Amino acid sequence: MIIQRLLNHKLAWLGLSLIAIVLLISLFAPLIAPHDPLAVDLMKKLQPSSTTFPLGTDHLGRCILSRLMYGGQVSLSIALIVVMFTTLISLCVGLVAGYFGGRLDHGLMRLCDVFLAFPSLILSLAIVGTLGSSIGNLIFALVATHWAGYARIVRSRVLSVKESHFVQAAIVSGTRSLPIMLRHILPYTLIELTVLATLDISHIVLHIAGLSFLGLGIQPPTPEWGAMINDGREYFRRQPELMLYPGLMLFLTTLAFNLVGDVLRDVLDPRMEKQMRVKTLKTKLENG
Amino acid sequence: MAEAVLTVDQLRVAFSGRSIVHGVTFELQPGRVLGIIGESGSGKSATCLSMLGLLQRATVEGSVQLAGQELIGLNAAQLRQIRGRKIGMIFQNPASFFNPIATIEQQFTETLRSHQSLTQTDAQSSALHHLSTVGLSEPERVLRQYPFQLSGGMLQRVMIAIALSLKPQVLIADEPTTALDVITQMQILRLIQQLQQQTNCAVLLVTHDLGVIAQMADDVVVMWNGELVEQTSVNQLFDQPQHAYTRSLLAARLTPRLGEKR
Amino acid sequence: MSLLSVQNVSKSYFLRSGWSGAVQCVPALKDVSIDLISGTCLGLVGESGAGKSTLGRIVLGLEQPDRGQIWFQGQDLNQLKSQQLRSLRREMQVVFQDSFSSVNPRFNVKAIITEPLCNYLKLTASEATEQTIQLLETVGLTAADADKYPHQFSGGQLQRVTIARAIALKPKLMILDEPVSSLDMTTQAQILSLLLNLKRQFHLSYLFITHDLAAVAYLADRVAVMYKGAIVESLNSSDFTKLQHPYSQQLIAAQLPTHPRQRHRN
Numbered sequence: 060m061i062i063q064r065l066l067n068h069k070l071a072w073l074g075l076s077l078i079a080i081v082l083l084i085s086l087f088a089p090l091i092a093p094h095d096p097l098a099v100d101l102m103k104k105l106q107p108s109s110t111t112f113p114l115g116t117d118h119l120g121r122c123i124l125s126r127l128m129y130g131g132q133v134s135l136s137i138a139l140i141v142v143m144f145t146t147l148i149s150l151c152v153g154l155v156a157g158y159f160g161g162r163l164d165h166g167l168m169r170l171c172d173v174f175l176a177f178p179s180l181i182l183s184l185a186i187v188g189t190l191g192s193s194i195g196n197l198i199f200a201l202v203a204t205h206w207a208g209y210a211r212i213v214r215s216r217v218l219s220v221k222e223s224h225f226v227q228a229a230i231v232s233g234t235r236s237l238p239i240m241l242r243h244i245l246p247y248t249l250i251e252l253t254v255l256a257t258l259d260i261s262h263i264v265l266h267i268a269g270l271s272f273l274g275l276g277i278q279p280p281t282p283e284w285g286a287m288i289n290d291g292r293e294y295f296r297r298q299p300e301l302m303l304y305p306g307l308m309l310f311l312t313t314l315a316f317n318l319v320g321d322v323l324r325d326v327l328d329p330r331m332e333k334q335m336r337v338k339t340l341k342t343k344l345e346n347g
Numbered sequence: 348m349a350e351a352v353l354t355v356d357q358l359r360v361a362f363s364g365r366s367i368v369h370g371v372t373f374e375l376q377p378g379r380v381l382g383i384i385g386e387s388g389s390g391k392s393a394t395c396l397s398m399l400g401l402l403q404r405a406t407v408e409g410s411v412q413l414a415g416q417e418l419i420g421l422n423a424a425q426l427r428q429i430r431g432r433k434i435g436m437i438f439q440n441p442a443s444f445f446n447p448i449a450t451i452e453q454q455f456t457e458t459l460r461s462h463q464s465l466t467q468t469d470a471q472s473s474a475l476h477h478l479s480t481v482g483l484s485e486p487e488r489v490l491r492q493y494p495f496q497l498s499g500g501m502l503q504r505v506m507i508a509i510a511l512s513l514k515p516q517v518l519i520a521d522e523p524t525t526a527l528d529v530i531t532q533m534q535i536l537r538l539i540q541q542l543q544q545q546t547n548c549a550v551l552l553v554t555h556d557l558g559v560i561a562q563m564a565d566d567v568v569v570m571w572n573g574e575l576v577e578q579t580s581v582n583q584l585f586d587q588p589q590h591a592y593t594r595s596l597l598a599a600r601l602t603p604r605l606g607e608k609r
Numbered sequence: 610m611s612l613l614s615v616q617n618v619s620k621s622y623f624l625r626s627g628w629s630g631a632v633q634c635v636p637a638l639k640d641v642s643i644d645l646i647s648g649t650c651l652g653l654v655g656e657s658g659a660g661k662s663t664l665g666r667i668v669l670g671l672e673q674p675d676r677g678q679i680w681f682q683g684q685d686l687n688q689l690k691s692q693q694l695r696s697l698r699r700e701m702q703v704v705f706q707d708s709f710s711s712v713n714p715r716f717n718v719k720a721i722i723t724e725p726l727c728n729y730l731k732l733t734a735s736e737a738t739e740q741t742i743q744l745l746e747t748v749g750l751t752a753a754d755a756d757k758y759p760h761q762f763s764g765g766q767l768q769r770v771t772i773a774r775a776i777a778l779k780p781k782l783m784i785l786d787e788p789v790s791s792l793d794m795t796t797q798a799q800i801l802s803l804l805l806n807l808k809r810q811f812h813l814s815y816l817f818i819t820h821d822l823a824a825v826a827y828l829a830d831r832v833a834v835m836y837k838g839a840i841v842e843s844l845n846s847s848d849f850t851k852l853q854h855p856y857s858q859q860l861i862a863a864q865l866p867t868h869p870r871q872r873h874r875n
Contacts, residue, residue, distance in 0.1 A: 224711035232725035533863040555793035558865025
């Protein structure tokens with residue numbers, strides 16, 4: 060039913076199509092990319108669009124189109140892994156803190172506060188800078204930056220669901236804490252978490268791009284949109300496409316996820332679920 | 348007999364093809380209280396809301412005449428003239444009636460000024476006057492409050508005050524006391540009775556509670572599954588119910604009352 | 610001996626009012642004591658906000674009182690460890706006012722009813738189904754309803770499901786927190802009649818919390834009147850007209866008439 064309502068929104072269609080396009084391109088990059096993204100040929104450097112190189116070549120003679128396609132693979136797969144771990148950690152923390160309350164809740168929330176106190180880019184820079192810029196450390200840094208915000212939201216949802224009568228009835232029926240958390244409370248946190256994650260993926264992709272732009276994310280020669288923007292800085296006057304195309308890909312991907320996330324949030328808003336919607340009747344009575 | 352102030356003829360209401368009210372006919376006499384009783388799903392609320400065009404996505408057919416003027420088929424502007432001024436309404440849940448982020452004063456004076464040309468000061472004093480009519484002891488204080496600061500009973504009184512301030516010919520009360528507790532319920536019902544006698548407006552009272560009918564109604568219409576199954580005076584209904592459904596309603600009353608022997 | 614004895618229970622809530630954060634102490638229960646004899650129904654009447662539901666939650670162990678004791682079957686609930694409390698929970702079940710919010714909308718009826726059973730008994734799948742059907746039939750529903758979901762039922766039918774869930778473990782005490790207030794008249798009568806039959810059939814004891822005097826007259830053996838967090842009077846329900854307290858008298862006077870001839874005139 061939710062999927063149905065989602066598909067009723069035209070914006071959702073746009074967002075989903077864009078996501079599908081980007082995902083498909085990234086997935087099938089090895090099959091559809093015209094050239095090897097790592098193939099260096101200095102004789103062909105900084106060429107404009109041609110039939111051989113549809114988007115031209117970069118400063119090392121590599122095909123920009125191929126690098127864009129492969130770049131999507133890297134960014135999106137890392138983003139998805141980050142979202143997975145973030146969701147897992149924040150669910151555990153949020154459920155436990157919200158359900159048990161007391162000192163456990165206090166302690167966990169103060170831990171969240173510590174992580175939330177740092178601006179996310181600075182924190183991730185610090186982690187990657189200290190531990191070194193491997194993909195594993197990159198994922199660790201991103202999860203560390205994002206989990207606390209999610210955990211707070213999960214916890215507040217748990218607090219409100221905990222007060223509902225069906226949870227109280229389950230307690231009175233003798234159900235133990237773990238089954239209550241998993242069977243009764245968890246499903247109601249997943250909805251909001253999904254919306255949050257969808258909107259956050261674009262943040263994470265931008266975050267990765269940002270770190271790569273600063274040289275601390277994905278290391279060369281692996282193609283990645285942020286790194287490509289960084290590479291293109293020197294040649295901005297001669298060949299702005301080096302920055303433009305990866306920037307455009309980032310923009311489209313971010314836009315796509317944000318559109319879907321926005322529509323998802325509207326669709327899941329419980330206040331819109333009334334069947335017979337009688338508008339604020341006061342306004343009806345006074346001025347129709 | 349005086350001419351009916353509200354005449355409903357074969358009113359039909361349907362939602363996306365599904366018929367909720369299957370052709371209902373009754374009359375409301377001036378100065379009298381007509382009770383509409385039925386269970387949830389009987390179509391009693393839909394009947395009243397559809398008269399004023401308050402049901403979105405519903406198809407309404409038939410005829411509803413207010414002192415000769417046909418209400419079905421009016422456009423939004425014309426309905427605006429009718430609602431509030433000619434037909435007032437009060438609802439079960441006062442909280443959904445009010446804008447939660449505006450004070451009572453703002454909402455009350457806005458309503459008054461949209462139907463009558465009054466200055467803000469005049470509207471304010473009119474509001475104060477009406478609030479004291481409904482038994483609120485500190486009307487100035489109430490005016491300054493936001494809806495969430497008032498109890499259900501007080502909000503209901505405010506809603507009645509607003510509805511009656513426009514001096515409508517007909518007042519539709521849709522389960523006005525269902526959400527209130529026992530003592531407040533009786534106070535509100537007697538208030539409605541008192542005001543009705545003072546202003547001589549006709550009241551259409553929708554309820555599922557026979558006790559409310561016994562206390563308030565002059566005439567009664569019984570609805571069941573979207574149909575009108577019985578229509579009679581209140582004494583007749585309790586003494587000699589004709590329809591099987593009416594009889595089952597009366598039999599389902601809980602007896603004895605508190606204090607009587609079992 | 611009393612099945613349930615509440616002694617001098619008090620409970621207050623602290624609310625922050627306004628931007629300054631001034632803390633206001635709102636007393637919900639003031640020195641409340643009630644006694645419930647096994648096999649009887651004690652009606653607790655009062656306005657909303659009088660503290661009745663708070664008392665119900667405290668008796669169920671969902672909240673702790675600030676002062677006082679709750680004795681159930683001779684045991685002080687406050688002194689029990691969580692394991693003992695859990696085993697005592699079998700004997701004390703609840704039916705809430707709004708049936709739709711007291712069941713998990715994702716569970717079907719079978720899952721709803723077997724949850725308490727599976728918490729305490731080891732049942733095979735077929736035993737669980739059998740018991741579910743038995744319970745459904747006891748409350749006036751059918752075996753076919755076991756696979757349905759809450760949204761497929763009306764308020765009255767779903768309340769029957771919650772009652773089936775409550776009697777599944779054959780408890781001694783049922784807390785009924787406004788069980789019929791959300792239902793319309795005919796359904797109210799049906800559910801109350803069911804509750805009366807179940808009480809007789811299974812020798813249940815009820816703590817019946819409500820603001821509806823007609824329902825109390827029908828179901829309760831004794832009535833306690835609550836006003837602003839305190840018990841002001843309590844009597845056998847047949848002696849209710851002898852109540853002295855002005856609030857109790859207001860309550861009686863506020864009852865709706867059963868016939869137009871008995872209506873209150875201005």
